[in-house]
Amino acid sequence: MAFDILGDIAIVEPGTDGEKFLKEHKNVNVVLIKKGEVEGEFRIRDYEVAASRPEARNFDDIPALLRPRKITETIHRENRCRFKVDPTEAYFSVRLGTERARIAKMVKEGERVLVMFAGVGPYPITIAKIAKPELVVGVEINPYAVLFFEDNIMLNKCEGNVKAIEGDVKNVVPKLKETFDRVVMPLPKDSENFLYLATKKIKKGGMIHLYKILHENDLKAFLHELKRSLSRAEIDVIKAGEYAPGKFRYCFDIRLDARKPKKR
Numbered sequence: 001m002a003f004d005i006l007g008d009i010a011i012v013e014p015g016t017d018g019e020k021f022l023k024e025h026k027n028v029n030v031v032l033i034k035k036g037e038v039e040g041e042f043r044i045r046d047y048e049v050a051a052s053r054p055e056a057r058n059f060d061d062i063p064a065l066l067r068p069r070k071i072t073e074t075i076h077r078e079n080r081c082r083f084k085v086d087p088t089e090a091y092f093s094v095r096l097g098t099e100r101a102r103i104a105k106m107v108k109e110g111e112r113v114l115v116m117f118a119g120v121g122p123y124p125i126t127i128a129k130i131a132k133p134e135l136v137v138g139v140e141i142n143p144y145a146v147l148f149f150e151d152n153i154m155l156n157k158c159e160g161n162v163k164a165i166e167g168d169v170k171n172v173v174p175k176l177k178e179t180f181d182r183v184v185m186p187l188p189k190d191s192e193n194f195l196y197l198a199t200k201k202i203k204k205g206g207m208i209h210l211y212k213i214l215h216e217n218d219l220k221a222f223l224h225e226l227k228r229s230l231s232r233a234e235i236d237v238i239k240a241g242e243y244a245p246g247k248f249r250y251c252f253d254i255r256l257d258a259r260k261p262k263k264r
């Protein structure tokens, strides 16, 4: 059965024998069984602790004030970043590490980047670690996720150029003083409904990365609507993971004001 490894926590499907799983996986200290679906505004689900060996957990390499304290908290490592996470309190997907690195590698020195729906900060922090942005602002509505985001800024020593803001993007983004070279929108449920916020804050020629989970049969119609709502945009479609059979997490890399009239 499929499972995800988040730091020293394994996230497993219902029906998995937790104790047996723990015995068979020496790198795992906590087994969490999924209960229900990812839902609600915060995009989280319930879990049951199926088995654990708390005595084997070791976070000595983490500064004392930032160490996990609860059984459901851990430190996950990816792209040379460390993220303190608790899947029961805030969304985090281990399957997006490659995609986060793809975006970070596109960021040019001195860019200002806005990450809406920032969660515990994986996009802003990966961008700050891999690239050399002037500023990365992350906006997140879940107050628990923002606490982790703030800890993760310290854990990765990004205080100089990453800023976490708590609130609804609808209220926060219009009040931001800055304009941005790039806007990342990782809310695949309905990020297109917030596109109007991004187009107001982006510099001419800037890039928006909009995520959407779609069945492949619906891709053409979605792309058509996107092109209609954004004049003169050039859009690349990237498959960033399979969600269910035939259903994919797509990233639409949108370069605004890019299309020029053809020479006559």
Ligand SMILES: C[S@@+](CC[C@H](N)C(=O)[O-])C[C@H]1O[C@@H](n2cnc3c(N)ncnc32)[C@H](O)[C@@H]1O
Residues within 6 Å of the ligand: 041, 042, 043, 090, 091, 092, 093, 096, 116, 117, 118, 119, 120, 121, 122, 123, 139, 140, 141, 142, 145, 167, 168, 169, 170, 186, 187, 188
């Ligand atoms: C799919 S998660 C992505 C989190 C993070 N970017 C990541 O990749 O791990 C979407 C996040 O958007 C947040 N969110 C949902 N609606 C929001 C809104 N209107 N304003 C700000 N954040 C919002 C949720 O709380 C959740 O943490």
